Amino acid sequence: MDRKRIVPCVGKLAGLCLLAGVLLAGLLFPATATMGALSNKLSDQVDSTLAMMLNTEPPLMTTVTDKDGTPIAYLYDQYRVRTPPDKISPHMKDALLAIEDRRFYDHHGVDGLATLRAAARNNASGSVEQGASTLTQQYVKNYLVHVLARTDKDAQHAAQEQSLTRKLREARIAVGLETALSKDEILGRYLDLVPFGSTIFGVAAAAQAYFGTTPDKLTVPQAAMLAGMVNSPTALDPEARPDKALQRRNLVIDAMVAGEKLTRDVADRHKATPLGLHEPVRPLRTGCVGAGPSYGFFCSFLVEYLTESGFNLEELKIGGYRLETTLDPKITEHAKKAVEAQAPKNTPGVANTMAVVRPGKDAHEVVALVANRDYGLKKEEFQTQFDLPSGVENKFGTGSVYKVFTAAAALEKGIGIDTV
Structure with a gap:
C-alpha cells in the first residue's frame, strides 16, 4: 500500500473533521465575537419561535356535519387532521426514521456524527449529496415554512435559504424542542406537520388521500412510500411519477432492513408489491x-x-x-x-x-x-x-x-x- 497516498488522505480527513466539529460547536455554542454577536441577535427569534412551536397548533381542517354528526363538508387551507402518536402505525415511524434519521433516539436535536459524515461525503463528491439535518431540525424548518410563513412567500424563502444564520437558528430551536418534548412527541408532531403533496399535510391526510385508510392501519409498503415522499413530495408524487415513487419506496424498505426493522425475506416480498394507490388519489374536497x-x-x-x-x-x-x-x-x-x-x-x-x-x-x-x-x-x-x-x-x-x-x-x- 502506498504510504505517501495514505498520509495526505488522513490529514485531509482530520482537517475536515476538525472543520465540521468547529461548525457544529458554533451552531450550538457560539463562542467567537462574530458568532457571539450572531447568537445574541438570534436569541429573541429563537425564544419566540420555540414558544410558538410548543403552544400553537398547525392549520387544521374544519369539519361540517349534519344533525347526526355525519360529515357533509370540509373547510381547510392545508388538509391536515391532528393524530395522536399512538394512533400512527409503528411501520410509519420505523420507515421514516430508517430513511431520514436513524440516530433519532440517540442525539439531542443536532447529530454530530451525521454532520461529520455529511461533510466527508460532500467534500469527496465536490457537491452537496447528503444533508445532516436531524428529524427535529427538519420539523423546525417545516414549521417555519408551512405554519409561521404559510401566507408569506418572502418569509418562506428566508426559512429555506442556504445560510449559516438559518442553520444556526434551526439547530438552537431543535435543541430547545428536545429539552421541552419527548422524542415520541416530536416524532408525532413531525408526522402531523409535513407535506405529502398538493394540499395534503400530515400522515392522517396522506393515508386517506393515497390509500383510503387511517394512519394506524398503514402497511409496510404504504408507510415506506409515504416516508420516502417527505424528501421531495412533488418529485416523488406517486400519481405523477409512479416509477420514481416505487424506486424510492423500495429504497426505504431496504433502509428498514439496514435498521433491523425488517428481515430481508419480508422486505423482498414487500418490494415486489405495486404501489396500490387509492383511486382516485385526491384529498377531501375543500369548501x-x-x-x-x-x-x-x-x-x-x-x-x-x-x-x-x-x-x-x-x-x-x-x-x-x-x-x-x-x-x-x-x-x-x-x-x-x-x-x-x-x-x-x-x-x-x-x-x-x-x-x-x-x-x-x-x-x-x-x-x-x-x-x-x-x-x-x-x-x-x-x-x-x-x-x-x-x-x-x-x-x-x-x-x-x-x-x-x-x-x-x-x-x-x-x-x-x-x-x-
Missing part, C-alpha cells in the same frame, strides 16, 4: 362545493352566517373546528325532489327554492335549504354557487303572505271567516 349538489346551499348559508356573526373565514379554514349543524338529510332529500318535480334543474330562467324550518321553543332550526338547481361549479350541468334559497340580492315583495297573518289576527279576535 361548500365539496358538500355536494344537495347540501351546498346549506353549507354556504352556514359559512355566511358565521362570518357575519364575527368569525373570520381564514380562522374557519385553519381552526380545526367541528361544526355540528341542524341539517336533516332525509328532509333535505324530500325537499330537493319536491322543488325539482315542480321545475327541473334545466328549466331556463327558473329558480325554484325551498327552506324548511323546524319550530322550537327556544329557537327554530333550519333543517334544509335546497333549489331545483344543484350547488356547484359546472354551469353546463346547470349548477350554481349563487345562494338561491337564502340570497337576498333580489328582494321580492311579501305579497299575499300578509293575508295569512291578517287572517290569523282576525280569528284571534273572534272575527269569523265569513266576515267581510
